[in-house]
Amino acid sequence: MKAKEKVKKTKEVTKAHGYNGMLVVIEGTDGSGKSTQVNLLSQFIKDKSYGCTVSEWKTSRLISGVINEAKEKNMLNTTTYSLLYAADYTDRLENEIIPALKAGFVVLMDRYIYTAYVRDSVRGHDIKWVKNLYSFAPKPDLVFYLNVPTEILIKRLIAKNGVLDYFESGRDIGLSTDTYSSFEIYQKRCLEEYKKLKKEFNFIELDGTKSQEELHKEIRAKVQELLDSGFVS
Amino acid sequence: MLNFSKKHNYPGVLICVEGIDGSGKSTQIELLYSWLKSKNADVILTQWNSSELIANTTKKAKKKNLLSGRTFSLLHAVDFADRLERTIKPALKAGFIVLADRYVYTAFARDVAREVDPKWVRNLYGFAIKPDLAFYFDVSPRDSLERICSNRQPGYYEAGMDMKLSNNPYKSYVIFQNRIAEQYRNMLDEFELIKIDAKESIHKKQELIRAKVLEVLEKNKIKV
Numbered sequence: 001m002k003a004k005e006k007v008k009k010t011k012e013v014t015k016a017h018g019y020n021g022m023l024v025v026i027e028g029t030d031g032s033g034k035s036t037q038v039n040l041l042s043q044f045i046k047d048k049s050y051g052c053t054v055s056e057w058k059t060s061r062l063i064s065g066v067i068n069e070a071k072e073k074n075m076l077n078t079t080t081y082s083l084l085y086a087a088d089y090t091d092r093l094e095n096e097i098i099p100a101l102k103a104g105f106v107v108l109m110d111r112y113i114y115t116a117y118v119r120d121s122v123r124g125h126d127i128k129w130v131k132n133l134y135s136f137a138p139k140p141d142l143v144f145y146l147n148v149p150t151e152i153l154i155k156r157l158i159a160k161n162g163v164l165d166y167f168e169s170g171r172d173i174g175l176s177t178d179t180y181s182s183f184e185i186y187q188k189r190c191l192e193e194y195k196k197l198k199k200e201f202n203f204i205e206l207d208g209t210k211s212q213e214e215l216h217k218e219i220r221a222k223v224q225e226l227l228d229s230g231f232v233s
Numbered sequence: 234m235l236n237f238s239k240k241h242n243y244p245g246v247l248i249c250v251e252g253i254d255g256s257g258k259s260t261q262i263e264l265l266y267s268w269l270k271s272k273n274a275d276v277i278l279t280q281w282n283s284s285e286l287i288a289n290t291t292k293k294a295k296k297k298n299l300l301s302g303r304t305f306s307l308l309h310a311v312d313f314a315d316r317l318e319r320t321i322k323p324a325l326k327a328g329f330i331v332l333a334d335r336y337v338y339t340a341f342a343r344d345v346a347r348e349v350d351p352k353w354v355r356n357l358y359g360f361a362i363k364p365d366l367a368f369y370f371d372v373s374p375r376d377s378l379e380r381i382c383s384n385r386q387p388g389y390y391e392a393g394m395d396m397k398l399s400n401n402p403y404k405s406y407v408i409f410q411n412r413i414a415e416q417y418r419n420m421l422d423e424f425e426l427i428k429i430d431a432k433e434s435i436h437k438k439q440e441l442i443r444a445k446v447l448e449v450l451e452k453n454k455i456k457v
Binding site: 062063066070075076077079080083084086087090091094129132133135136 | 301304308310314315318352
């Protein structure tokens with residue numbers, strides 16, 4: 001009896017979106033290991049016999065192609081950059097995320113609106129404007145934030161891609177003409193913005209320098225706790 | 234509302250025309266444009282949903298009926314932001330008269346008619362520049378339907394077919410455009426739009442518009 005009461009309480013307190021499913025977000029800058037964790041977690045949830053679907057940032061059928069093309073042609077200003085990502089998110093929200101949540105899936109988000117909060121703030125937009133832009137977004141049930149210091153991020157990205165990405169280095173906002181220093185400044189500013197959001201949105205902060213297995217264990221423990229409480233209906 | 238609530242400080246002048254389809258606004262702004270051109274004024278004309286960045290994508294998505302009220306709204310905001318930064322702002326800085334065939338009020342009216350929150354969409358366009366003059370062409374949706382249907386059926390989004398108001402595109406058009414017109418009328422005071430009766434003759438409307446434009450140009454010390 002007591003256990004049941006507890007379950008009820010958890011539901012009321014945390015389930016802000018009101019759908020049957022569960023919305024789990026993994027956030028962090030480029031190279032923080034998000035995608036690896038999303039894949040591991042997705043496998044774990046499926047093994048537990050729950051429906052699970054993944055939605056990645058900038059993958060909508062409607063708009064992701066435009067963003068990639070515009071980036072290549074260097075056609076974006078900070079406002080069109082921001083609005084295109086919002087359109088991408090909205091299209092995925094309406095066509096992937098909400099239908100899956102309604103159907104009782106666990107929806108794993110590789111980046112969520114916090115990515116936009118961070119990137120758009122660093123690009124000089126008023127955070128109030130950005131928050132209004134995404135004001136219709138459902139509130140996630142769990143947000144994991146992989147915190148990795150800039151020095152390690154740089155090494156990881158160079159090892160992985162061989163180059164530092166133009167936008168991930170904030171070159172579009174003219175921080176420095178040198179890619180390396182631009183990357184440093186940009187990523188440091190992003191980390192500062194994430195830090196501000198951490199408290200406001202109850203991020204579960206994880207030390208992203210730990211091994212993949214260790215991180216996975218920490219993440220899955222939290223997810224399992226919620227699943228075991230009967231969160232998904 | 235950030236920028237949009239205050240007067241701009243550019244040497245140029247921004248003038249826009251608004252109204253539902255078939256209200257005669259494009260005819261009027263083109264007459265205005267060619268008149269200013271003939272006076273050797275520095276003038277450009279910019280149209281809604283015409284940016285290099287996104288206009289084609291939006292048109293394609295409209296053809297496939299892929300858009301919701303919100304994505305419709307956001308894609309048009311992308312188009313506007315692209316034209317604002319690359320066309321409108323530089324021209325205003327260079328002292329041009331910028332004529333806009335539809336401006337943010339189109340979004341305010343259409344998106345709200347699609348049940349998007351009015352505050353949300355006003356905030357969305359908070360980065361816009363406030364125009365020096367905004368004309369609203371008031372026409373009844375029935376008259377506008379007659380005009381646009383002389384050579385074609387109303388388009389899916391134009392008729393608001395996405396709103397499931399009626400299966401008949403003509404009926405749907407009238408209901409939906411009525412909603413838009415209602416939004417426009419609500420904005421007359423909010424944004425000091427100058428109402429023009431679309432039933433007046435083309436000549437009379439143009440005379441009225443030119444008089445208002447001359448006033449604003451004089452105030453901004455632009456000689457034509």
